[in-house]
Amino acid sequence: MRLELNSLTTLNNKIDALSVGSDNLVIFRPDDHLWQVFLSDARTIQNDLSELERGKFNAHRAMRHIDQLIKSVEDAYQYLPENNNPIINNSQMNPLSLPLRSRLLINQVADHGIAIESSIDQLMLENQQIIESHINRILFIFMMSTLIFGVLCVLAFNMIYQRIALPTRNLINTISRISQDDDKARAEVFGKDEMAELSMAFNGLLDQKDRFHQQILQQQNELKKQAELLEIAGRITRFGGWSVDMSTKQINWSNMVARIHGKPEGYSPRFEERLAFYIPDHQPHIEALFKNCYQSGIPYDVELQILNSAGEPVWVRTSGEAFRDNEGNITGVHGAFQDISERMELENRLRQSQRLEAVGQLTGGVAHDFNNLLTVVIGNAQILTESFEDSSRLKPLADMILQAGYRGAELTRSLLAFARKQPLDPKPEQIKPLIDQLWPLLERAVGEEIGTKFIAEEPLKDVLVDAGQFENALLNLALNAKDAMPKGGQLVIEAENTHLPEQYAHHHDIAAGDYVVLAVSDSGCGIDADKIDKVFEPFYTTKSKDKGTGLGLAMVYGFIKQSNGHVNIYSEPGQGTTVRLYLPVAIDKTAQLTVNKKDSDTLQVGHESILVVEDDPLVREYVLTQLKALGYDVLSAADGKQAMDILESEQSIDLLLTDVVLPEGFNGRKIAEHALKLRPALRVLYTSGYTENSIVHHGRLDKGVLLLSKPYKREELASKVRMALLTGE
Template identity: 75%
Template sequence: MKLVQTSIAFISGCLLGLLFLIVLGAWSFNQVELKRNEHYSLEKINNKIDALSVASDNLLIFRPDEKLWQAFLKDAQSIQIELSELKDGKFNAQRVIRHIDQLIQSVADAYQTLPETADSTTNDNQHNPLALPLRSRLLINQVADHGVAIESAIDQLIQDNQQTIESHINRILVVFMFSALIFGALCVMAFGLIYHRIARPTRNLINTIKRISQNDDTARAEVIGQDEMAELSLAFNALLDQKDRSSQQILEQQRELTKQANLLEIAGRVTRFGGWSVDMTTQKIKWSNMVAKIHGKPNGYSPTIEEGLSFYIPEHQPKITELFNKCFESGTPYDVELQILNSAGESVWVRSSGEAVRNSDGEIIGVHGACQDISERMELENRLRQSQRLEAVGQLTGGVAHDFNNLLTVVIGNSQILTESLDDSSKLLPLAKMVLQAGYRGAELTRSLLAFARKQPLDPKPVDVKQLIKLLWPLLERAVGAEISIQLIADDHLQSIMVDAGQFENALLNLALNAKDAMPKGGQLVIEAQNTHLPDRYAQAHEIDPGDYVVVAISDSGYGIAVDKLDKVFEPFYTTKPKDKGTGLGLAMVYGFIKQSNGHVNIYSEPDQGTTVRLYLPVAGENALDENPKMLKTVDVQKGHEHILVVEDDALVRDYVVAQLKDLGYEVISAEDGKQAMQILESDQLIDLLLTDVILPEGLNGRKIAENALKLRPALRVLYTSGYTENSIVHHGRLDPGVLLLSKPYNREELASKVRMALDGIDELPST
């Protein structure tokens, strides 16, 4: 049963019990009063009977007159009536009534008898009661006896009534005691109910609250019964569970906020991004730790507005001041990229943004914003612009290299034929030699452009850097001259590098010649080689792979390069030399070759102090070491008799190649495109070698022709020729395995050598 219902039942029971006791008490009091009234009536009757008894004696003795006699009878009848009423009640008054009747009868008899007796007596005996006759005396005695009996009966009635009152009072006391016991039991039960159903659960709740106040999160109130206090305990426990869930959610949110704060800190640290706010009342700027770090100040540093603006370089201070004032005065936000000088005097590019802070009424009360160090981004953008310029030049180079090399092939080949056919006395011989020399210079120029554009086909192999430099040393000494001393400093345990040895030698020669031009009065050239490791951050910033490298540094003591020109030195045709001293392709070729070799190059220079160029080249695998890299030797012109199919879309080049091969003794047929070549290959024509240009029109290039031809003729030999290879036989700057290439432009000796190598199945020239 619910506590409220139980309480109502107990309270109702107690109230009913109390009402019962009140009614019982009133009724008992009324009954006692009634008994007392009856007792008082009996006493009054007793007094009247005493008076009547005395009156009866007087009547008999003194013989009153008729008036007294009538008064006596009236009193006796009145007593008789009252006794009759008692008889009709609960009293046993018959005996008293009988005696009073007899008393009245006796007195009446005596009254009637006494006169007759008196007549027979003498007058002397008139006033002497002892002279009454015997019958009168008997009547008097009889009246006296009736009076005594009446008094005795009345006394008995009084005594009985007294006992009845006492018995009634005792019964009332018993009822009161029983009722009091019942009422007390109800009170005890009510107290027990209050304790068990209210006080105990309340104490339990109080103890639970104390445990909670002592950080006992496991505390729960005991659920006692199924009443409202139990519901209160359940609700309290549910509230605690909800509190725990809320606390857990708060903890999770705090952990999430901590994670977010950590992420924001990481983001701020990685992106060098921070916030700031200005209190216009104090004219102070509140900087975040990152903003303070950007400015070279300790954490928690708060400058004034004037001091904060003073960090900007002089030419940018008016602009940032105007933007800040406009933001505070009119609420105009700003986002601008400007330059500051930090406390160390270093130039830092920052992106500064700000917006107005308004109160609830919309009034501007301050300014806050963000500051980001964008120096690396600006550097990357400059590098990207430079890379885009270089890429554009590279695309242009690749576009013209094919046709230009075709022309140079004809020029060099025919100039060579003219030179060899003319007598020494001929006036045309010097002209023919000049044309041949110009062709070679044009070919070198094209190779340099292709090297810069990273379009030249490389054949990298594991190379011992130290041994390669020692083999090149005599040539380096002759190139720089006696006025310049050369020194080699190399680690004893240098790792091998993966590089095209011939191109690497050209790069070193180019850098040595540049160093010579920077030291016209002589100086010192130092070549250093050592192992190094490029970490992730450096590698990411310079767009190369992290890992182990060998760095080759070429340092001179020349006049150096100005800071504003350093970012342009790798551009093609850019040079600080006089026009007759260089073409501006030397460093561009070095840059392209190193990048194509998956390496990295940087340059450091100070005016009047010298220049250092560092070449970072990836190390080769331990199992790929070539202990003896050699220079390729020149091979004598060899002739043959095999059948060769020449595929060349340029008529001049095709005619030149066919003529040269026939002059070398070969049987030659030609095709101007892939379609014509496939028709010949599908015929019964005898063919030992396919000499095909890589780039051909109508979508069927040299690589596809060779693949189809090998399906028809598995024993067929293939020799590719091209002035620009694209990606058909060169991938990632390297020739595909098993590919033999004759690069344009070429002379008769190179043509004869490569054809012979292809026919004899030699992949490369022998090394010495």
């Protein structure tokens, strides 16, 4: 529009010039050249107007007036006088003086010029209106565009906020929560656009992080469990590790190694101190092993002794090997360290147990035959002693034979007691009455120079024990105490209830539970620390050769262990010794048959029929002689087959007196079982010097079994036979 308006302005100027030109042509009548210029200018203006017409301007009226102007000028140019003088000169200034036709032509030309200018003005006005209209439309469109743009901007901002800013803020808040250790923080997902995908991807990363974290926690828990297991294993086995960096001389100990040395956790010694913990005899050996290891790479594994911080010797197993850098150079030594004191103690106990087992096997092997011989020796020596007059020179010899037989029998019983192969008949017993009954004999045994005292807790629980063997054990302890106090002293026996806990019981190979502990204490010379572990071994004694056999404490030890009890000893040189006997509390207190023992020289005689089964001819002959002398009717058999033949006969038999151990695998127990099937009313008395397992199980006589232990006196034989015969009535 601006270009068209400029064109109209230019046309307006050209028309003004054309109008002036037309006036000049009419008034002054110039030559044809000016006429042609006028026509050319008029045609040019028409062409310009035609262009405006094609530009949708209403220029047709202006073009028509230009045509008419040209025609009017042309007419004026043709019909006016053809002289070259102007129509109006300076002397004729009044137009009314011109001819009418000339005035009409001049007026026509002027009217057309005015009409043309008016048309152009009209065009300019229309153009201005169009421009104004366009401007208004443009302003309207601009305002609407601005409004729409603003709305679009608001919508775009809102969209940007919803799609970018809000999710971004949400991600920032989520990251902030994560930085504050909020493991549950997750970004909220808005819509389904790229930011939503970003939020979902971010959440996926967090989920993956959580999974990795859980896996790490699980691995840490597993490592922690493994570490705890290793700690438990190390604590139970007393096992630890160590390392030495030879470049810095730095030693690192695990906590267990520090504890083994009696040091606090985290302690590690200086390099110069490492040998000081070993006992002097072992220091050169461990130094040579360590030197060969870090110089030549030779590993070592050795058992040595150290002294802990309390000065106590500890057996340890130490092993080491060289560790190298990437180039294969030895840079240090590392290894393991274990406290093996308990193992060494167990091995010592095992070796001792094996020695004792060997003694027990030897004892069991010779006990049967040896007791058979002692039975014959004691029996016949007793007969000889009684048959000689006091004035006879042979009577002292017979007495010596009898006393030697008694000592041999006592020796065999002590060996069997130590080997835990003596037959026990434990019953619920009250300790205090047993000791009260034994007390006069005990006081006579220790002598007047030693004061005695018995202290008992009230009430004491009943114990399960063989009363006779218990009295022998207590008497042995009293005699040992007497020998430890040659110049007199004090013997105190204390009894009280106690309970052995699981930990103590586990370390001393005994069942936990309730016990009655009997402490026998003396104020004697005591026992040296290096000897106290040997006092329960058979034939070990600190006394002179004429003071004992070394079987007293061994017998006590075997009896207590066979009774499911426990014994320990505590002693300090120059202060005295205390031996504690732990006897198991009786659970079943059912009353059992008890036969009173009577110290009487009166022989109990009878008239019943007795079948004696004995494989040793000397013993069999001795028993037959003694029983016949007591008034019994006696039959004999050398083995099980002969015994069964007699039992299956019509012979009257009231008592079966059978040895337990017989040849050909047909022992006394089997004979008794078959005999009772044939003769249900038959009484049975067993005799043996070594019972094996036929009538004794776990060291205890089977219920209802009567046993006459070899060797025995004639009075014991008579008493047991009468007991067996009277028991079945």
